[in-house]
Amino acid sequence: MSITNLLNNWSFYRQKRPFRGQYDLNKQYSEYKWAMALDLDICTGCNACTTACYAENNLPVVGKERYQHGYAMHWIRIERYWDENMGEFPESGTSFLPMMCQQCEEAPCETVCPVGATNHTNDGLNSQNYHRCIGSRYCSVNCPYKVRYFNFWNYPSTAWPSPLQDQLNPDLTVRTKGVMEKCTFCVQRLNEAKSRARTEYRLVKDGEVVPACVQACPTNAITFGNIVDPKSKVAKMWKNQQVDLYKDEQEKDSSMRGYRILEDLRPFPSVMYMERVRDMEA
Amino acid sequence: MIHRLLAAMFFVFAFSGMANAEPFKWGGPIGSQTSDGYNALGPVVQQPIEFPHYRHARDMGINCMYCHTGARRGYVSVIPRIDKCIGCHQSIESVRNKPRIKKLFWYWDHKEPIPWKKVNDLPDYVRFNHERHIQRFYFRQNRPVREVCGYCHGDVANMTVDRRVKALSMGWCISCHEKDHRENDVSMKTSHGPYECWQCHK
Amino acid sequence: MSESGINRRDFLKVLGLGGSSLALTGCGNTDIRSGDEVIMPNVQPEDFVVPGLSVYYASTCRQCGSACGVMGRVREGRVLKMEGNPASRISGGKICGLGQAAVQVQYNPDRLTQPMMKVGSSLQPISWDKAMALLDEKTGPKSGIKGEEFGFLTGAMSGHLNVLTQNYMESLDSRNHYVYEALSPAISLAANRRVYGVDQPRLHFDKAKLIVSFGADFLGTGASPVHFAAEYAKFRKAPRGTLVQIEPKMTMTGGNADRWIAIIPGTEGVFALGIANQLLKHSEFTGTVPADIVDLVSKYDADTVSRITGVRSELVGHVASLLWEKTPSLVISGASVEGHAHGVQNAVAVQLLNQILGNVGKTIDGQAQSPFPQLSPAAGSFSALKAMNEKMGADEFKAVFIHGANPVFTAPSFMGFRDNLRKVPFKVAFVNALDETAEECDLVLPIFTAVEEFGSNVAWYQPEGVEITIQQPLMNQLYPDTRSMGDIMLNLVKARKADEYKAWPDFFSYLKTAIINIKPVVKYTDTDEHFWYDTLSNGVIHVDGAPQQVSAKFAATDLRLPASANAQDPVYPFYLVPSERHYFRDGRHANCGWLQESPDPMTTIVWDSWAEIHPKTAASMGIKEGDWLEIASQNGMLKVKAYVFPGIHPDAISIPLGQGHESLGRYAKGVGVNPFRILNPVFEKDTGELALYGTRVSVRKTGNSEIVVKDEGPVNTQMGRKLVVTLPADVAQLSKEI
Amino acid sequence: MVNTYEETEVAVEKKFVKKEHDINADIEWAKINKDILRSLERPRAIFWVIFVASFALFMVGVSCEVYQYQTGLGVANLDNPHVWGLYVATFIWWIGMGHSGTLLSALLHIMHADWRKPIYRYSEAMTTFTLLTAAMFVLVHLGRIWQFYYVVAYPNERWTWPNFQSPLVWDATAIGTYLTSSLIFLYIGMIPDLAICRDNAIGFRKKIYLFLSLGWMGTDRQWANFRVTYLTLACFLMPLAVSVHSIVSTDFAASQQPGYHITSFPPYFVAGAIYSGLAVIITLFIVLRYTFRFEEYMTIPILEKLAKLTFAAAMVWTYLNLIEYASTWYGNDMYAKQALIYRATGNFAPFWWMMNFLGSVLPFALAFKKVRTNIPVMLVLSILLNFGMWLERWMIISPTLAHGIYPWTWDHDQWPSFVQWGIVAGSFGWFNMLFMLYCKIFPSISMYEVKEMLYERRSFKTKKVAEEVSNPELAVEGGLAS
Incomplete structure (x- = not known):
């Protein structure tokens, strides 16, 4: 609780984020910036990612009653939208949208948390510290994607009847009642990989570590990696799709499919979606 | 008079933050405070075998990591597996009949783990990474092992059964992470430890 | 017990940092404490077991018949999570949600933990000794049971457990091994045999420019969904293929289609013939198609097809022109085509399009022939259940075993399966949890789950070559009173043929011997032990096999579809x-x-x-x-x-x-x-x-x-937001993408 | 031209005093003491009815909170996109009510409007207790009440600060400051009266009042210091009161949620706060007047003045409310517009329309003198107006959360459960209980200021009469004789 510490952090907070060069290997602000590219054209909506997330991140199964009341804790959910001008039948299929925490650079949730339980890490993640959280739920109010999930019930006492608790991942906490939680890009995996890499005096290699959803996805629709490293696949994809992390309005060719959701609100998300393609002549 | 009192109160509050002080916490008999201001001496813990750290680490000069093998490669430092103990002790006939060694062999013969008590027990939601600290300070910066481990664990080499001597509180962790540490033994470049919540909180 | 077997089980038993870390964190210890918790160090672990770090073991997913190779993440002796095994050609390192749930089968709170015996009308726990004694009394060699008095109902099985089961049936001189799957591919296989001359051709989704799928939910529920999804992803990359889905109800695959067409169930064949009719108008097809088919097809002009199928008439020509333009294409049929009284005919009519378009050899070819046919899966069918049901109804059985199927739940009520089952004097179920069938049985034996069990599997659908996926335990048995199905089968066989099987004390050693026997086929040169451990750590054995010959000739000369599948029924509309x-x-x-x-x-x-x-x-x-x-x-x-x-x-x-x-x-x-x-x-x-x-x-x-409990909110469109954006395929330039 | 002294007196009375005839200027000072101190002894039976009912209500709230604490916030029937509900709405409402007491007292004090004098004491007490009630809602609302101190910046062994960027931290600070200064303001204003209590009390109560009156002897020097202190505090509280509710409004205005993200929120909230505060002052006015037999001090003309002030506040609020709708309607923000349409047509539409009716249309009844002077009607009206203001807060919180930016999470099931209602009801019990206790223990009308008021009235009258008598010219021109 030193004043210097506060002031240092404060000045970092007060900067406009993301600033140019923040995630640049040459500038050395940060060695990592985790980002995703999600191809909606090959996402089949199969929910493998959701289940993998339940397995990896100790998500409670809430049951029918509570699901009905909106207490589902799926950190990643598959949304299904029909086209707005649909005729008698949805003749061009439907649209699936996997939605998880977008790890915004200028995250609306971070500024409003009274205790700083959610804040930005150096590698561009929007961290959520369960033990600091007092449950004011302001972050959820301010999240435009509504991907923050509050523990309205004491799930540890109900969601894992013995011996189901043996399945729990010891690398992360089981959240008790009264705290907010959300997708972390499987930070426990990232931390492990980063620590291993540092021990070997190198950076984390591309593809060395991926979140559970990316690892499970049967169609490889999600690409994950360190966007600071220009040779990583995800950085190449962002560049190829002409999506710039630092811009709130992209100037790109109409044939390119990259976009970020609700960019106009300027949260600068770390997840690039790639547009669904439909053969209009079919 | 009242002005002075108020001023004193103001300074106490204002500088208690700056001076990185931790509120007084009862942690042992009076006089057992550690020199850095943390009254943090833990209770004496009864172990199934009264393991003489001084014999191994001081008298024999065994490196801590000879037994605590996880410290350089994992999150936990690892209580040594029993075959590690047996590996040496089956050839040390001189102490073979000491009661503690007999107890050790009893566990070995029954293939049962020894129920050691946890001494340096952090809250369940904290992930302390031994590997990074050992790699950074022991291997990279080349500091003596007893100093590196001792910063958190105290002078275990002069203890019999281990006893907690530091507060192990979050502020105490940060007090060290805040300092600039030399990056290795030759370079004068320094860096501090990470501050991010997710480094330690899981 | 073989030496390595003991080691294996033992090191799974090591506690690591068990005990303390089992507690639910987050609501547990939140203080710095000393002396309150206990650390159990390992006694004698393997070198690669570091407490606090995960170990991954290769195994096989048994949640469905696809036999994906998986990796189990093991920490402190507990399996935590399933991942795909990249060495497996079927899974390609990926896994579906059903596979993930294998750990929930393992840790299910309602798992059966001890043998149960029916006493009166309820099941009561008994000891294994008593259970095995009872089993021996009723079905053992001394019981005098005859082969025809004994029935064994299983789900689809493959690998060495299947071999053991066959051997057991042989030793009993019984031919009543019924392989039953409620959702069996039997009709599909029959249709394939008629069109291609093989049970299951290999489908190259990735090579097709156009897939016309008649009710085949290959992404969700097909023969190998994880593999097909990977192929589908390649199919969608540049040059992007087009998917047309024709089915009565939109499946997940239909949701991904470029064009989805609703059709009256059972009339898919008519629609296919209508397409064929349009296609045959192209002069290129003159003479390539047998005359009787041309004759048959010519009856199905667009209007007739539209009347029967309920699809707009222009769509017939539209799909036909797509098929004409985009080659190679792939036409597949699925459950909603096959599940009718004329199912085979329907499917044949659909598959006929592949023959007309000459897709055989391009997007359809033969699977590799397995050099180990005895390991190949026994396909399940409904007729097996029907046969068994009839025999049970006629009181022909003295004892039945049921494993891997739940017929009381899946049999339609008109069969009266439950009542017939009750007539059998001695019924044994081998289960993980008490299901409807087990509740009816006299003896219920709790067996290992797939993550506790050794085994081998051969998938029904093989992408390339033949992949034998090895199943190894990801953790020690959770409950002491459960047993390995392999061990039980081996003991049953031993009870009858002790001499032939005396070399193997347990199923593990049997399997090990059997796997090592594969060594020469895969040209492995190191020692047997090395081969065994390599196989275990790889999780798969890839065997090459000559591809089956897929017929590119028209076999379906006696194709006959009902005049009107679209019959009106006033009571059941x-x-x-x-x-x-x-x-x-x-x-x-x-x-x-x-x-x-x-x-x-x-x-x-x-x-x-x-x-x-x-x-x-x-x-x-x-x-x-x-x-x-x-x-x-x-x-x-x-x-x-x-x-x-x-x-x-x-x-x-x-x-x-x-x-x-x-x-x-x-x-x-x-x-x-x-x-x-x-x-x-x-x-x-x-x-x-x-x-x-x-x-x-x-x-x-x-x-x-009542409220429908769903994730969807009150609106199901994007309400003007730019959430999912759709780009026309002719604008997108996928080839420029990375 | 017969200007006898008596005639002149009557004429002055008619011309100057009648106009200001809000209190009978002839009440004996001893009677004031007696009347008001009587409220500390023997109120009407209704007092006990209210007190017991309030306590019962409070216990309902406490049991709901205990249940919620044990089980989790799920029992309140909040859900994931809809994470805030009645707690936050009622919190703002209580905070808002707290505004009028101190603000009114301080403002009118600075502006020398002496009709405030019989009513300011209980208004300030009301402020203090509404703030306490509001602060309670902050705690009730938290997921982990037991960690609420994380919001406070203090040296701790974790070395952590709260997040000074968060409006909730501003909130905590602002409310804390306002509560402290309101309490001091209330207490300081009470000192001379506490001395009176001390002089009249016996037994242990004498000791309490002795301690609380801080040795007040009524010397000139004490009075001089008292006046300066009181005025300074009043000047300090004026901007503070305005800032507090502006800060509370930033909880919403600083967020991205459509329907919250509105620039005009600070004045809008302040106007609403004053509005609902005035309404509650009227309610309490009527209740106290009856309960403690204060008819002679809390007179109808004062009530009328309050009513006029309420009417003005209502119009300001209505204006700002319409501005909010208009700027959303004509704005370019699709999300906010959809949320507005949803408020007017969706699940919450009946309440939204009721809010607009109660808040903007109903106050027009105050334009009629018959309404303003009719006590039962004013009681009902003031409660209705306050209900309207409560609905306003609820209509800000709930419908927008149920219809935010992201359509997939639009909500269909968000009716507050009995726990929420119970705790809201319990807060009324808590407030009433504290307020009634206060009125029973401390003089709820400022005795010394009423005396001042009467003294001024009398001296004014005397002065006028003297002027008139000595200036017959004026008397003729002014037509005093008629």
């Missing part, structure tokens, strides 16, 4: 579409919380059954979402909530399978309804299989209504 949910299949894993809470992709409904109904039909009947409906067939009635769903034909009602359990534990019991119950006795004419889609139903509104 709706077609029942019992749809297969991608994580439920026949419902055997409905007791996994994750699967119950994984929303159905199309409706996002969880924890329930529902009836999909088209908005037009719903409006005409005054039905709104959540209204309780009574769906009645000649064989029964289901009460189920309505979900108004645009992706269904207006004359069809779809209820998903897999729910409606009366047993199977807290997560499955009493959830939803079971459409198997109300199926009509309609059978496929050529194969005798049950026609799943052949049931007609009536719909009645009860007047009550």
Whole structure:
């Protein structure tokens, strides 16, 4: 609780984020910036990612009653939208949208948390510290994607009847009642990989570590990696799709499919979606 | 008079933050405070075998990591597996009949783990990474092992059964992470430890 | 016990940092404490076991028949998570949600933990010794049971457990091994044999420019969904292929289609012939097609097809022109084509398009022939169950074993399976959890789950070569009173043929010997032990085999479709579409919380059954979402909530399978309804299989209504937001992408 | 031209005093003491009815909170996109009510409007207790009440600060400051009266008042210091009161949620706060007047003045409210517009329309003198107006959360459960209980200021009469004789 510490952090907070060069290997602000590219054209909506997330991140199964009341804790959910001008039948299929925490650079949730339980890490993640959280739920109010999930019930006492608790991942906490939680890009995996890499005096290699959803996805629709490293696949994809992390309005060719959701609100998300393609002549 | 009192109160509050002080916490008999201001001496813990750290680490000069093998490669430092103990002790006939060694062999013969008590027990939601600290300070910066481990664990080499001597509180962790540490033994470049919540909180 | 076997089990037993880390963190210890918790160090672990770090073991997923190679993440002696095994050609390092749920089968709170015996009308726990004694008394060599008095009902099996089972049946001199799958591919296989001359051709989705799928939900529930999904991803990359899906109810695959066409169930063959008719107008096909087919096809002009199928007439020509333009193409048929009285004919009519278009050899070719045919899977069928049921009804059995199937749940009520089963004097079930069938049995034996068991598997659908996936335990047995199915089978065989099997004390050593025998085939040069450990750590053995010959000739000369499949029925006006949910299949894993809470992709409904109904039909009947409906067939009635769903034909009602359990534990019991119950006795004419889609139903509104529990909110469009953006394929330049 | 002294007196009375005839200027000072101190002894039976009912209500709230604490916030029937509900709405409402007491007292004090004098004491007490009630809602609302001290910046062994960027931290600070200064303001204003109590009390109560009156002897020097202190505090509180509710409004205005993200929120909230505060002052006015037999001090003309002030506040609020709708309607923000349409047509539409009716249309009844002077009507009216203001807060919180930016999470099931209602009801019990206790223990009308008021009235009258008598010219021109 030193004043210097506060002031240092404060000045970092007060900067406009993301600033140019923040995630640049040459500038050395940060060695990592985790980002995703999600191809909606090959996402089949199969929910493998959701289940993998339940397995990896100790998500409670809430049951029918509570699901009905909106207490589902799926950190990643598959949304299904029909086209707005649909005729008698949805003749061009439907649209699936996997939605998880977008790890915004200028995250609306971070500024409003009274205790700083959610804040930005150096590698561009929007961290959520369960033990600091007092449950004011302001972050959820301010999240435009509504991907923050509050523990309205004491799930540890109900969601894992013995011996189901043996399945729990010891690398992360089981959240008790009264705290907010959300997708972390499987930070426990990232931390492990980063620590291993540092021990070997190198950076984390591309593809060395991926979140559970990316690892499970049967169609490889999600690409994950360190966007600071220009040779990583995800950085190449962002560049190829002409999506710039630092811009709130992209100037790109109409044939390119990259976009970020609700960019106009300027949260600068770390997840690039790639547009669904439909053969209009079919 | 009242002005002075108020001023004193103001300074106490204002500088208690700056001076990185931790509120007084009862942690042992009076006089057992550690020199850095943390009254943090833990209770004496009864172990199934009264393991003489001084014999191994001081008298024999065994490196801590000879037994605590996880410290350089994992999150936990690892209580040594029993075959590690047996590996040496089956050839040390001189102490073979000491009661503690007999107890050790009893566990070995029954293939049962020894129920050691946890001494340096952090809250369940904290992930302390031994590997990074050992790699950074022991291997990279080349500091003596007893100093590196001792910063958190105290002078275990002069203890019999281990006893907690530091507060192990979050502020105490940060007090060290805040300092600039030399990056290795030759370079004068320094860096501090990470501050991010997710480094330690899981 | 073999030496390495002991080691293996022992090191799984090591506690690591057990004990303390079992507690639910986060609400547990929140202080710095000393001396309150206990650390158990390992006694003698393997070198690679570092407490606090995970170890991954290769194994096989047994959640469905695809036999994906998986890796289990093991920490401190507990398996935590399933991942795909990159060495496996089937899974390609990926895994579906059903596979993930294997750990929930393992740690299921309602798992059966000790043998049970029927006393009076309830099951009472007994010891294994007593159970085995009873088993021996009733079916052992001294019992004098004859081969024809004994029946063994299993689900589809492959690998060495299947071999043992066959050997056991042989030792009993019994031919009553019934392989039953409620959702069996039997009709599909029959159709394939007629069109291609093989059971299952290999499909190259990735090579096709156009896939026309008649009701095949290959992404969700096909023969190998994870593999097909990977192929599909390649198919969607540049040059992007087009998917046309023709089916009565939109499946997950249909949701991904570029063009989705609703069709009256059972008329897909007519539609295919209509397409063929259009195609044959191109002069290129003159003379390539047998005259009788040309004759047959010529009857199906666009208007006739439209009248029968309920599809707009221009779509017939449209799909035909797509097929004409985009080559190579791939036409496949699925469950909703095959599940009719004329199912084989229907499927043959669809597959005929592949022959006309010359896709055989391009997007369809033969699977590799396995050098170990005895390991190949025994395909399940409904007719097996029917045969068994008849024998049971005629009191021919003295004892039956049931393993890997739940016929009391999946058999339609008209069969009276439950009553017939009750007539058998001695019924034994080998299960993980008490299901409906086990509840009826006299002896219920708890066996290892797939993650505790050794084994080998050969998948039904092989992408390339033949992949033998090895199953190894990911953790030591959770409950002391459960046993390995392999060990039980081996002991049963030994009881009859002790001499032949005396070399193997347990199934592990049997399997090890058997696997090492494969060594010469894969040209492995190191020692046997090395081969064994390499195999275990790889999880798969790849064997090459000569590809089967797929016939590119027209075999279907006696193709005959019913004059009008679209018959009106005044009492039961709706077609029942019992749809297969991608994580439920026949419902055997409905007791996994994750699967119950994984929303159905199309409706996002969880924890329930529902009836999909088209908005037009719903409006005409005054039905709104959540209204309780009574769906009645000649064989029964289901009460189920309505979900108004645009992706269904207006004359069809779809209820998903897999729910409606009366047993199977807290997560499955009493959830939803079971459409198997109300199926009509309609059978496929050529194969005798049950026609799943052949049931007609009536719909009645009860007047009550209740909220449908789903993830979807009150709106189902994007309300003007730019959430999912759609780009026309001719604008997109996928080839420029990375 | 017969200007006898008596005639002149009557004429002055008619011309100047009648106009200001809000209190009978002839009440004996001893009677004031007696009347008001009587409220500390023997109120009407209704007092006990209210007190017991309030306590019962409070216990309902406490049991709901205990249940919620044990089980989790799920029992309140909040859900994931809809994470805030009645707690936050009622919190703002209580905070808002707290505004008028101190603000009114301080403002009118600075502006020398002496009709405030019989009513300011209980208004300030009301402020203090509404703030306490509001602060309670902050705690009730938290997921982990037991960690609420994380919001406070203090040296701790974790070395952590709260997040100074968060409006909730501003909130905590602002409310803390306002509560402290309101309490001091209330207490300081009470000192001379506490001395009176001390002089009249016996037994242990004498000791309490002795301690509380801080040795007040009524010397000139004490009075001089008292006046300066009181005025300074009043000047300090004026801007503070305005800032507090502006800060509370930033909880919403600083967020991205459509329907919250509105620039005009600070004045809008302040106007609403004053509005609902005035309404509650009227309610309490009527209740106290009856309960403690204060008819002679809390007179109808004062009530009328309050009513006029309420009417003005209502119009300001209505204006700002319409501005909010208009700027959303004509704005370019699709999300906010959809949320507005949803408020007017969706699940919450009946309440939204009721809010607009009660808040903007109903106050027009105050334009009629018959209404303003009719006590039962004013009681009902003031409660209705306050209900309207409560609905306003609820209509800000709930419908927008149920219809935010992201359509997939639009909500369909968000009716507050009995726990929420119970705790909201309990807060009324808590407030009433504290307020009634206060009125029973401390003089709820400022005795010394009423005396001042009467003294001024009398001296004014005397002065006027003297002027008139000595200036017959004026008397003729002014037509005093008629």
